[in-house]
Every structure is written in C-alpha cells, then in structure tokens.
Amino acid sequence: MKINLFGLPLSKMTEEFVSRGQTKFRAKQIFQWIYQKRVLDFEAMTDVSKAFRAELSRDFCLDLPKVFTRQDSEDGTVKLLLELEDGAKVETVLMPYSYGNAVCVSSQVGCNMGCAFCASGLLKRDRNLTPAEMVGEVMAINAILAETNQTVTHIDVMGTGEPFDNFDNVMDFLDIANEPFGLAIGARHITVSTCGLVPGIKKYGLDKRQFNLALSLHAPNDEIRREIMPVARAYPIDELLDALAEYQENGGRRVTLEYIMLRGLNDTKEACDELASAIKRHKVFALVNLIPYNEVKEKPYRRSDRDQVRFFADRLQKQGINATIRKEFGSDIDAACGQLRVKMKKKEGEQDA
Numbered sequence: 001m002k003i004n005l006f007g008l009p010l011s012k013m014t015e016e017f018v019s020r021g022q023t024k025f026r027a028k029q030i031f032q033w034i035y036q037k038r039v040l041d042f043e044a045m046t047d048v049s050k051a052f053r054a055e056l057s058r059d060f061c062l063d064l065p066k067v068f069t070r071q072d073s074e075d076g077t078v079k080l081l082l083e084l085e086d087g088a089k090v091e092t093v094l095m096p097y098s099y100g101n102a103v104c105v106s107s108q109v110g111c112n113m114g115c116a117f118c119a120s121g122l123l124k125r126d127r128n129l130t131p132a133e134m135v136g137e138v139m140a141i142n143a144i145l146a147e148t149n150q151t152v153t154h155i156d157v158m159g160t161g162e163p164f165d166n167f168d169n170v171m172d173f174l175d176i177a178n179e180p181f182g183l184a185i186g187a188r189h190i191t192v193s194t195c196g197l198v199p200g201i202k203k204y205g206l207d208k209r210q211f212n213l214a215l216s217l218h219a220p221n222d223e224i225r226r227e228i229m230p231v232a233r234a235y236p237i238d239e240l241l242d243a244l245a246e247y248q249e250n251g252g253r254r255v256t257l258e259y260i261m262l263r264g265l266n267d268t269k270e271a272c273d274e275l276a277s278a279i280k281r282h283k284v285f286a287l288v289n290l291i292p293y294n295e296v297k298e299k300p301y302r303r304s305d306r307d308q309v310r311f312f313a314d315r316l317q318k319q320g321i322n323a324t325i326r327k328e329f330g331s332d333i334d335a336a337c338g339q340l341r342v343k344m345k346k347k348e349g350e351q352d353a
C-alpha cells in the first residue's frame with residue numbers, strides 16, 4: 001500500500017523522509033509543491049532528485065476524494081458530496097462570509113452521537129475519516145475557490161461526525177491545515193465543535209495547539225438536553241461547563257456555545273434565563289451562537305420564529321451574555337448537516353432495492 005502524502009503533517013513527513021536518507025528540508029519542499037503550487041505530479045517537482053522522485057512514485061501517492069455531486073446556492077454556498085476511495089460519501093460545505101471563506105469539514109462517515117434533531121445521525125457512523133480525507137475536503141473547496149483566485153481562510157470541524165470521537169486524525173489534519181507551508185490557515189481561524197465529550201474537551205485543553213472550541217449545548221438544563229442529545233446522559237451540563245472553565249484556565253480562549261433554537265422546547269424565556277445563569281455560575285467566557293434550526297423532514301422538531309430568536313438573543317445580552325444569531329447559508333439547497341448524504345443514500349437504497 002502506498003502512503004498518501006496528504007495525510008502526513010510536516011513533522012511526520014519529515015521523519016519519514018529523513019528515515020529514507022533525505023535532508024530535513026525535503027518535506028517542506030514537498031509541502032510547498034502540493035499545497036502552495038498545487039502540483040501533484042512527482043515528476044514535475046524539479047528541485048527533488050530524480051532518484052527520490054522515483055522513490056516517491058513507488059512508495060507514495062497524492063490521492064484526493066472525487067467530487068460526486070455539487071450544489072450551488074444563490075448566496076454563494078457550495079455543498080459538495082465527496083466520494084472516498086472505498087465508495088463512502090461525505091459532505092463538505094463552503095460558506096462565504098464577509099470575513100473569509102469558511103469550510104465546514106466532516107470528521108466521520110456518519111455519526112454515532114444520535115442527536116434527535118440531526119440528519120447525520122439518521123445514518124450511523126461507518127468509520128472515522130483519515131487525515132488525508134479531511135485534507136481532501138479542504139483541497140476540493142480550494143480547487144473551486146482557485147477559479148476566482150481565492151482560498152479557504154477558515155476551517156470549522158462542524159460537519160458530519162464527532163471530532164473528539166476521532167481525536168488523533170482530526171489533530172493531524174488540523175496540523176496540516178495550520179502549517180504555513182501547508183494549507184496555511186491561522187490557529188485562530190480553526191474551530192472544532194463537539195457535542196460534549198468531556199474527556200475530549202480536557203485533552204484538547206491540555207494540548208499545546210491554539211485552535212478554537214465550540215460546544216453544541218442546545219439546552220439550558222439536563223432534562224431538555226437528555227431529551228435531544230444522548231451524550232447528555234454520560235456528561236451532565238455542570239460537568240461540561242466546568243470542563244470549559246478548566247479549558248479556559250489552561251489558556252483556552254472564549255468558547256462558542258452553539259444553541260439550536262427549537263420551537264417550544266428550548267426557546268422560552270425560562271430557558272433563556274436558565275442558560276444565562278448556568279453560564280455565569282460556572283464562570284465560562286462564552287459567546288452563545290443561536291442557530292436557526294434547519295428542519296429535517298424525518299424529525300419532529302420545528303424552528304423557532306425569527307422574533308423569538310431575536311428576543312432570546314436580546315434577553316441574553318441584557319443579562320451580560322454575548323449572543324449572536326447564526327447567519328444561514330444555502331437554505332435553497334440541502335444545507336442541513338447530513339441532508340445531502342442522507343438523500344443520496346436513500347437514492348442508492350432505492351436503486352439497490
């Protein structure tokens with residue numbers, strides 16, 4: 001089996017090449033060819049000796065996922081369904097913000113967390129994504145952006161999957177993303193979103209890397225949280241918020257608390273006040289990001305009225321909690337997490353039947 005170079009952070013590639021008698025700088029050169037010049041043909045890498053080019057072709061490859069379908073929204077959102085080597089499919093979304101181009105990266109094929117409102121969970125996790133496959137998601141979006149001389153500037157690991165259930169691969173991927181000779185994305189422009197695996201949050205907090213953290217909270221108390229997120233049975237809110245406070249003591253910056261607004265369930269005045277007091281009680285430095293729910297046909301939940309979302313945000317602000325309302329992207333395409341993949345799987349199922 002050839003090793004896919006897209007899966008190796010600079011440190012690991014350097015180690016690999018040095019063990020083959022190359023200089024320490026060889027990996028940097030290769031990084032520049034593949035990520036900066038986007039040259040994927042070993043033979044074209046003219047500053048590498050002929051002998052090592054032959055060795056590269058023999059033992060390594062530069063494989064990227066194939067674009068299986070592409071949906072373009074009127075607002076500039078692009079949603080790709082990528083096909084991986086084993087035929088598995090994952091979604092990647094480009095979200096053009098005013099401040100830059102963010103990619104929402106999937107970290108697993110399917111997801112096991114089973115959140116009641118989420119389309120991804122309709123299909124169980126098949127496997128973890130490799131670092132090369134996650135790099136491939138960003139490369140696929142970069143290829144589209146290259147047409148207009150742009151590149152990806154922000155990465156959110158917020159697509160399908162639970163990143164802390166695939167910790168090491170996600171970190172290798174983000175090292176490649178953050179590497180100046182690699183995808184060259186600043187640590188502050190990288191965010192990992194977790195459904196709340198406390199051991200993962202602790203590990204992330206102790207790590208030397210300086211990426212951002214987002215937590216999908218979605219509820220002000222355990223009762224509501226358990227109803228919509230099975231993970232809440234393992235980790236109560238008090239434990240979660242304490243883990244966030246501890247993360248911040250270890251040097252972590254402001255965390256984003258994601259909060260999907262579900263009509264009549266977690267969007268009431270009482271829920272708002274309970275949320276504000278929990279954040280204050282645990283002394284978490286947080287930005288609450290209220291997310292308009294993207295309704296999923298197979299699920300019973302409904303999105304909150306726009307006025308209610310505004311009211312909730314204002315009421316949090318009045319209690320001294322920073323709150324924003326997430327901009328919606330691609331509402332005219334299958335934008336909700338996992339929707340495109342579910343639709344495709346169903347089609348495949350129909351064909352198989």
Ligand code: SAH
Pocket residue numbers: 113115117118119157158159160161162163193194195196214215216258260291292293294295296336337
């Ligand atoms: N497992 C991680 C990352 C993937 S989910 C996590 O839970 O954070 C990314 C975000 O999208 C989460 O906040 C998730 O709750 C939210 N989400 C899932 N389905 C959604 C939907 N239909 N509409 C809006 N947000 C959704």
